[in-house]
Amino acid sequence: MLKQDKGFTLVELLITLLIIAVLLAISIPNISTWVRNASVRANAESLQSGLQMARTEAIRRNNIVRFQIVSTLASGCTTSTSSANWIISLDDVTANGGACNESASETNTPRIIQKKPGAEVSDARTNVTADTAVFVFNGLGQRTSAPTTNASINITHSSGSCNADGGTVRCLRLVVSRAGQIRMCDPDRDATDPMGCQ
DSSP states (O other): OOOOOOOOOOHHHHHHHHHHHHHHHHHHHHHHHHHHHHHHHHHHHHHHHHHHHHHHHHHTTTTTTEEESOOOSSHHHHBSOSSSSEEEEOOOOOTTTOOSEEEEEESSOOOEEEEEEETTSSSSEEEEEEEEEEEETTTOOOOOOOSSSSSEEEETTTHHHBGTTTSOOOOOEEEEOOTOOOEETTTTTTSTTBBBBB
């Protein structure tokens, strides 16, 4: 008996490639939405962890600690309500010419505790819009800076609109109460939902 060669015919290969192409075409929009949402989430979590660290340090030291959103981590930085870069310090880093490039140090002014560039956690198309650029916490963990009500930071993505506006991006919001509680919420969810913004 003759042994038959095992393998795929050209038609079988073409059909397989066609099926793979169709599956990829279907999944690409979902993948890009997932990437945008992951970028927004990473940025929100970075800002939230920075705020929580600043509050914890204020309580631990029983001293004023500042969380500042800054334009850049280079020399000459300024506070910004639309940046993802942040610094935790004991002094105002922008007061003396913007010393955001200084290494973390407990003794050298501006006595920076921690800093993080926004580009490290998300892509450049992620947008931050904050009510205030400076969050000051006292030794009790309370926020002592303006505004006197809850302050919020909204995180969106420039390549799509938020779910709340009928888009595909799951935008997030950080709410920092006057008492110092830091909460991440979804503006698209109902206020009765535990994850919803009130």
